[in-house]
Amino acid sequence: MSDLGARLRARGKRLTSQRERVLAAVGHLGHGTPEEIAEAVAADGGAAVSASTVYRALEALSELGLVGHTHVDHRAPSYHLAEHATHLHVVCRGCGWVGELPLEVADELVARLDDRLGFAADVSHAAVHGLCRTCREATS
Template sequence: MSESSLAELLRSRGLRLTAQRQLVLRAVLELGHATPEQVHTAVREVAAGVNITTIYRTLELLERLGLVTHTHLSHGSPTYHAAGEHQHVHLVCRECGAIDEISPEMLRPLADQLAAQRGFQVDIGHVALFGVCGRCAQNGEPT
């Protein structure tokens, strides 16, 4: 999203475009998948005075605006990524922490079965599968 379209979206909601909002959105877009702490580290490289509370508030605002979304990829902080991206399932390596993505169509048969048998609608954008990535498996990392 360009800065002018971000400014337009914020103005349409009665909000101002601030440097912090620009920096937080840019950090999420550049990092791909990032916790608030990782966004904070990236933003502080450019603007040392931005505190973690501002990061959390800005991420919440950007999510309400539909620009970012989050998922929980561990027991810690949520992980944010651009909402405009295609919906995807996260693959999280328990050994090295790498995050990969797969098409939600790989889970579609399971989602359809859950809907038919239990009436349960899977929110695929929040699905994370944990395991060991190929690189760690080849290196003989213990599971």
């Protein structure tokens, strides 16, 4: 956490107990919406933290590259530790199941977007929506 404090101070921010608790909650959850993170922080035994404080902490930690987020659906983003951003999310529209695959499975798509449009895609923030095997079989 001392490195975190130095990184925050270098950007004119302080290492507050709220930011430490939010970062710990994200690490504990693996993936979590701001609301889920706020619930985890509220349950950690520390002082109460407002939802707006959680959002600001997530923003500060995101600016530092310590947390990232993925838009798994049209609701709130799902936050994770930055070191966890090594996979692509797939989301079933039928049952809501969320799966993970290595980012490399999208290499061909990323290369085609670059070749055709000159677009450098970052798929670590994306989710691919479709139907899982179970839901596909149920609709057949």
